[in-house]
Amino acid sequence: MSDSPLLRVSNLTVALHLEGGTSLPVRDVSFDVGASETVGLVGESGCGKSMTALSILRLIPKPPAEIVAGSVNLSDVDLLKLDSNGIRRVRGNRVAMIFQEPMTSLNPVYSCGEQIAEVLRLHSGLDRRRAWARAVEMLDRVQIPNAAERAREYPHQLSGGMRQRVMIAMAIACNPEVLIADEPTTALDVTIQREILALLDELQAQLGMGILHITHDLAVVSESAHRIVVMYAGQVVEEASVDQLFSAAAHPYSLGLLASRPELGARRSRLPVIEGRVPEPSQEVEGCRFRERCPFAVDRCTEEPPLLEVSNGHRARCWEFERVQREGEWPRVQ
Amino acid sequence: MSSDRPDRNAPLLQVRGLKKVYAPTSGFFSRKSTPVVAVDGVDLDVAPGETLGLVGESGCGKTTTGRCILRLIEPTAGSITFDGVDVRALGSRDLRAFRRRMQIVFQDPYGSLNPRLTVGSALHEPLAVHKIGDPSDRPDRVAELLRKVGLPTDYTHRYPHELSGGQRQRVGIARALAVGPRFIVADEPVSALDVSIQAQVLNLLNDLQEALGLSYLFIAHDLGVVEHVSHRIAVMYEGKIVETGPTEQVVGDPRHAYTRALLAAVPRIRTGGRPKPVSGDSANR
Ligand SMILES: Nc1ncnc2c1ncn2[C@@H]1O[C@H](COP(=O)(O)OP(=O)(O)O)[C@@H](O)[C@H]1O
Ligand SMILES: Nc1ncnc2c1ncn2[C@@H]1O[C@H](COP(=O)(O)OP(=O)(O)O)[C@@H](O)[C@H]1O
Ligand SMILES: [Mg+2]
Ligand SMILES: [Mg+2]
Numbered sequence: 001m002s003d004s005p006l007l008r009v010s011n012l013t014v015a016l017h018l019e020g021g022t023s024l025p026v027r028d029v030s031f032d033v034g035a036s037e038t039v040g041l042v043g044e045s046g047c048g049k050s051m052t053a054l055s056i057l058r059l060i061p062k063p064p065a066e067i068v069a070g071s072v073n074l075s076d077v078d079l080l081k082l083d084s085n086g087i088r089r090v091r092g093n094r095v096a097m098i099f100q101e102p103m104t105s106l107n108p109v110y111s112c113g114e115q116i117a118e119v120l121r122l123h124s125g126l127d128r129r130r131a132w133a134r135a136v137e138m139l140d141r142v143q144i145p146n147a148a149e150r151a152r153e154y155p156h157q158l159s160g161g162m163r164q165r166v167m168i169a170m171a172i173a174c175n176p177e178v179l180i181a182d183e184p185t186t187a188l189d190v191t192i193q194r195e196i197l198a199l200l201d202e203l204q205a206q207l208g209m210g211i212l213h214i215t216h217d218l219a220v221v222s223e224s225a226h227r228i229v230v231m232y233a234g235q236v237v238e239e240a241s242v243d244q245l246f247s248a249a250a251h252p253y254s255l256g257l258l259a260s261r262p263e264l265g266a267r268r269s270r271l272p273v274i275e276g277r278v279p280e281p282s283q284e285v286e287g288c289r290f291r292e293r294c295p296f297a298v299d300r301c302t303e304e305p306p307l308l309e310v311s312n313g314h315r316a317r318c319w320e321f322e323r324v325q326r327e328g329e330w331p332r333v334q
Numbered sequence: 335m336s337s338d339r340p341d342r343n344a345p346l347l348q349v350r351g352l353k354k355v356y357a358p359t360s361g362f363f364s365r366k367s368t369p370v371v372a373v374d375g376v377d378l379d380v381a382p383g384e385t386l387g388l389v390g391e392s393g394c395g396k397t398t399t400g401r402c403i404l405r406l407i408e409p410t411a412g413s414i415t416f417d418g419v420d421v422r423a424l425g426s427r428d429l430r431a432f433r434r435r436m437q438i439v440f441q442d443p444y445g446s447l448n449p450r451l452t453v454g455s456a457l458h459e460p461l462a463v464h465k466i467g468d469p470s471d472r473p474d475r476v477a478e479l480l481r482k483v484g485l486p487t488d489y490t491h492r493y494p495h496e497l498s499g500g501q502r503q504r505v506g507i508a509r510a511l512a513v514g515p516r517f518i519v520a521d522e523p524v525s526a527l528d529v530s531i532q533a534q535v536l537n538l539l540n541d542l543q544e545a546l547g548l549s550y551l552f553i554a555h556d557l558g559v560v561e562h563v564s565h566r567i568a569v570m571y572e573g574k575i576v577e578t579g580p581t582e583q584v585v586g587d588p589r590h591a592y593t594r595a596l597l598a599a600v601p602r603i604r605t606g607g608r609p610k611p612v613s614g615d616s617a618n619r
Pocket of ligand 4: 396397398522
């Protein structure tokens with residue numbers, strides 16, 4: 001971790017109070033995002049990525065969810081301690097968020113331009129005319145052709161990729177310090193995905209914002225992220241620079257995620273798979289939460305491993321990380 | 335996994351000049367006032383035991399092609415021959431019998447299963463509709479289907495919401511297999527799944543092909559996924575096939591600019607990483 005990160009999430013723990021009892025979908029999660037830095041937060045569905053992201057802006061559904069421990073520091077302010085006015089001033093202004101399905105966050109009855117202008121009037125106090133002009137400017141900035149005309153269109157009139165661009169325009173309208181992108185390209189075609197990823201990189205270079213990019217696909221963040229945080233069943237299981245992760249992954253789960261993506265050129269071979277599924281947040285596991293799916297598991301794994309230091313800036317929650325790195329490959333079972 | 339090339343001399347499915355024009359639609363949410371030519375003169379061949387990958391971006395006509403072949407929607411023009419039968423000439427009774435030989439697996443395992451039916455009932459239904467087997471031995475057939483797709487046989491009592499996305503997709507595949515088809519249109523069967531679960535479903539489709547000699551039309555927008563399962567690939571763009579050939583040729587030596595664009599878009603793990611950000615200048619706001 002750097003000395004003074006822009007965003008520092010420390011020991012974040014979220015509880016989920018459901019009829020069957022209380023469970024912990026996010027367990028003691030810590031990571032930093034620096035200025036101009038992209039951090040990839042990666043893991044399978046249900047491992048707690050969105051809960052973590054929503055907690056940063058205190059947007060988790062409450063009830064049933066509740067932040068029970070930890071802190072979220074933006075520069076030197078703990079967002080979890082702000083009153084409701086305070087956090088509202090941060091949302092969309094200093095920290096902005098975009099989601100997988102832009103339709104759910106865009107209002108169908110307002111034109112794209114109106115929605116961006118509204119955000120600007122709220123946070124920047126611009127008057128109507130200036131806010132509209134700036135909204136058009138923002139649409140142009142996210143490379144929407146004929147921005148002035150498109151600003152008058154409604155969300156349903158746009159393709160999925162164009163909608164995501166509108167979402168991004170809205171998110172960066174107030175020049176946020178941090179952008180949280182929760183699976184921004186998961187619902188898009190690979191060709192459109194590539195364009196959106198390039199756009200985010202470009203905007204980061206222009207604006208210097210830190211980006212937390214959430215995805216289930218390591219390949220998606222392998223080009224744009226500087227560092228990667230791998231989550232499994234509510235916990236951070238590995239944290240590394242992109243280089244460290246792809247050349248020397250230290251947690252078996254990361255190896256499994258890397259192995260299961262079909263690679264160009266490896267046609268019609270059997271893909272290695274991580275058998276089984278992620279334990280539910282309510283499911284308590286003795287020791288390591290990945291133990292039951294892990295081909296590297298040994299007796300000691302019934303004792304829960306902490307995040308162990310692998311090398312500078314590289315940590316993994318695995319007793320056997322040295323062996324994992326040595327073998328370096330997810331075993332193929334025939 | 336054998337990569338032996340299936341016999342290409344005797345296609346199981348032959349599609350020629352397939353065309354589908356959607357009539358103009360009107361209404362608040364639609365701006366289409368002209369007919370949409372969704373599929374525009376498509377030729378395809380699928381051999382027994384072969385997987386033909388159909389790849390292209392959203393809206394290029396992949397789903398329409400797949401559904402026309404099964405006559406879930408009526409083509410505007412063209413011919414479809416399956417195992418010597420002129421599919422377009424079939425009357426409604428013959429069409430129903432014919433559907434035992436051609437099935438479809440949908441992208442969205444959430445939307446394609448009835449939320450009120452247990453897994454057991456969902457698999458029982460096609461058996462009853464097509465009067466397959468004796469009613470008394472249908473529970474055994476259902477259990478056998480679950481085994482085939484790698485699900486525990488006690489999952490018969492579960493409802494779709496009690497399953498993960500990958501498990502729901504397995505049920506969708508089991509449902510397609512229930513009637514004993516020879517050919518399956520798999521319409522983006524893994525696009526909605528996590529990468530880790532995609533691998534399980536792709537392996538399953540390959541295993542079933544080996545065990546049952548199935549042919550697939552495998553539809554996707556990710557050429558990386560298509561390459562992994564296909565013997566041959568057809569690249570579709572704006573309703574037309576712009577390139578078709580053996581997988582190694584299409585991927586290794588693409589001829590059409592659009593194929594090259596699709597290849598370049600495949601997300602892949604690139605080592606090397608991004609240089610560390612320089613905090614300072616660029617971060618000044
Ligand atoms: N509103 C909710 N009610 C009940 N459970 C929830 C709710 N939101 C999330 N969960 C549960 O919390 C866990 C973490 O979910 P989430 O953070 O959305 O995962 P991810 O984004 O990694 O797919 C999952 O087990 C999910 O089922
Ligand atoms: N029922 C329909 N009515 C009118 N147009 C349709 C209908 N279904 C699809 N289309 C249009 O046909 C084209 C091809 O769609 P589709 O076959 O679904 O493509 P793909 O599966 O490749 O995404 C698109 O322009 C789409 O909008
Ligand atoms: Mg999520
Ligand atoms: Mg489709």
